[in-house]
Amino acid sequence: MDLLKLHDFIGARVFVTVAGNRLLSGTLVASDCELNLLLDNVEETTSETRRRLGLVSVPENTIESIKLHESALNSILKRKQTLLRDIV
């Protein structure tokens, strides 16, 4: 995983838990240096509801965890490895 830069995660579907028992899943479209994330096509899941929110800014101080599907992470890794090999 050390191979991966922040850039490599752009476009990935991420799962972010934020304060107040909320899980957001969305496509990572941007991040700044403070890890304030900008997610698109966000779906919010709480104990009561599951709903779509569209484009959402997730400030770093609200983030409890950021997760990816193992398969998604693997494919990012594979892409990166191929890229690096091609450069060499």
Place this chain on the structure above:
Amino acid sequence: MASLEDNIGALSISDKLVDVTNHLKTLARHLQSESIIKAPQFDLFEGTHSLEINNTKLDSSLLKLSVDELNFDCQTSYGESDEEKVAFVTAIADRLCRSIMVWLNDYQTLPTTVLSCRYVEDMMYSFTEDPTSDLSTCRLKTGHEIYDQVLVSCILTTCYFVKVVQTLFKAGVVFEEEDLNCNTMGLNMLSTVALTTVTSHAENSLKLLRNKYPNAHQLALILQLLDSLARIHDLIPVDQTDSAADNRGTLEVLIRCAKQLKELPATTIKVPNGSFSPGIQKRLSNQFPPRAIVEPRGNEYDAFITMAEDILKVLEVDAANSVVEINQFAFFFNRSRQRHVVARALFPLYLMRDDQMILDKFTFNDFSKQHFMEFSLCGTQLATSLRIQPQDSPLVVKFESFMQEVSAVLFEWYQNASQNTCRYRQGYNRQLLLWDSLQAQIEVFEMELESQGIKDELGEESTLLPLTTWVYFMKLTAMMEFVLKGFELDVYKPWEFYTMYWYSYYLAQHLENNLQRVQRHLEQRIAVIQAMNKKLKKLKAGAKKDSLRSSYRWCMDHEMPQLRSNFKYVEYLLKKCTLSKTLALVEVFHFAIIKSIGVIDNRDLSSSRFSSPELVHKLRFKTFSSIGIPELPSYSAFQNSLNEFMIQEPMFTVKFQRSVEFIQSELAKAKAAVDFISNAIRQGEDKDHELITGTHLVKDQALEYYESILKSIEALKSNTNSLHDQIGSKSPNSFTSYKIRVQTAPQACSYYPLLTLQKK
């Protein structure tokens, strides 16, 4: 907590989630502060419209709901007795009904008004999940008919009306966020349900109320009102609709119910706690910032009456006898007061139908052609050629293709008539380019026709160019509206008044010349026809006489009535133009007088730091910078023109006195013109009057408009007197302790604010 885990589990299916939090944190820490990591094609500008977690202004999940709101149950029939249940349902229906007007009149959103009603949310959610047109899953099951039947009817009719407004809105005449918010939170507002399904549901409810709940008078009235709202659907001319008379009946019922409802004492029973709630904003998919729900203010039934009356007004355009009347209808109907948003959205759709017809009366092309005929084309060589040449001749083909272009611009003109006040001005800004390029093209076409001998002489070295003349008339009128509307919208600072009014005056002069040319043509043509009759009397019987007699008869039957009414209409336009010219001129004089005593300047030197008065002037005239004719005067021409109006020493007092007298005499003439026009409007279609105003469908609005012009004339007159008294025979250098203030007299025309002189 457990259920959140369950939900997460459901999301990830069998795929394991890997925590990358720390990895990402480390990566971020090594980023330079200025860097933003993003996909190259993603524009950060989009990000400025994002919601934000834990930001109270941007996170709808943070909305706090009360215990009552959380526990509210749509499937419970609130109230102990039947009587109490009726009272609750009445209160809910009343609030819901009022919410519709809060939505439309106070420019609120649906989730803060209609959709804040829990029953609406509940039923429309069911319907969206299962959109069957028989409404089988879209119902309440409290076990009591006053909820399950009557309240359901109220909800259905309300939602049907929302669908009607959505339909109007989708036609794209009014603007989202600006005129109307139509976001239904992704809920399907009965899209597949027929009007009859909803209205027969309401009829059953009304029957039930009559038979079993005779005391539920208010509830029955509300339901009847909602039912007539839903029926507004039939006014949108999508396909061949029922007769307009029936539609009018619907609106009359609406008005009658609203009038009765507004007289009823406020109900003492409140809606069940929690039945109206902002909760929908946090329960459903939502891409908008949270907003508090909006309580009705109490004037909602009046608002229903206004809406219905405004829609009725739109329908009156049906009765137009001529294109001039349609045109004047559009000019006046939204003028003195901005009409209800539903009426504004309806007007262009009602007038210009999807099947390319105008009111089921004209095709677009005929409608355009008729604009020319009722102005400058009647009785011209071109009109004759168009009549006698075959349909596939190059002339007719080219003419028709021009009519298509004219239709496109006219379409914008009519649509613009029902825009909100700000868009109305911007509409002309856009249109000017269209009129200008149309004028250029059509002039080339007409010059070509003239070279083929199709021309109408207007005396020495001048010809009519009937098509160009009309386009120019429309363009000049549009230019003047654009300039003058800026005063109403408070777009000009006092130092700009001179420039803007002098330019209006300049435009009015060009318009006057143009109208006089049409007038000359009409007089000539009428004279020619009359001369035919004299000639006939002198001719001896024979083939020559017969042929002349038949052309004379043709002209008398087909041309003369139109020529005469065109003459009277252009006469009206001339009077109206003179008014614009005079009022602008008086404003110019007022400015010049105040400048002569050093209290105002037409250049604002504060722009010198980064810009210059000249550059600022050019920016102000950007709209007109590309217009070929009338030529935009140069900056120095504007500056120099002011000198001609200024009063200089020596003999300041005498010259000032003369200016004042001139202004008063101009205003007296203007007043006479207004009286004459108003008189013509009052007499309506009376054939004997010297003017045709084409306003019989908008008589009150037209009279109101000219009344406001009259008020402006009086206000300008009294301001002239004030200036006269204040300045008197004092030296022009003695006004350093004065300043100007812009004032608008009550009920005066907003195009002519006053520059008044005040002590500092």
Place this chain on the structure above:
Amino acid sequence: MDVRYRQLNISDNNELRHVQRLIDADLSEPYSVYVYRYFLNQWPELCYLAFKGDDTTPIGCVVCKSEQHRGARLRGYIGMLAVAKEHRKKGIAKRLVTIAIEHMQKTGCDEVMLETEVENVAALRLYEGLGFIRLKRMFRYYLNQGDAFKLILPLTERSCTRSTFLLQPETELA
């Protein structure tokens, strides 16, 4: 009072938070952190801060950008302006705006644009005092329902020609 003015230092993360604090205290419009990122990260040279004496916490800021408008002219845009309540009426806002416009002028902007509420008399006085004029009025522009004026200050002749005509290729005479 001695007030210092300087460009924002985008390398210092605290500066964004200062701007955020000053603006949020003042505006009713909701802004996410990405509104600030949009302006500050892309046009840090067009963001200026005002400091009292040697303080390190700014008391005022102006946030701007400059971009091609319809491919026809370079348009400077004043996005946000705020001065802490206790330091108002001292000409700080005007100075901030002036510095920003000077920078825009130096870097070739053809005009400067902004929107402001019709009811915001103070803002109108400030900008009109610098030569801005009201080009148009916009119906219900703000969340609080108010109309807005679009103000423009022309810096070059390009500002005074409709963009439609600036885009037309120059016709060359053979």
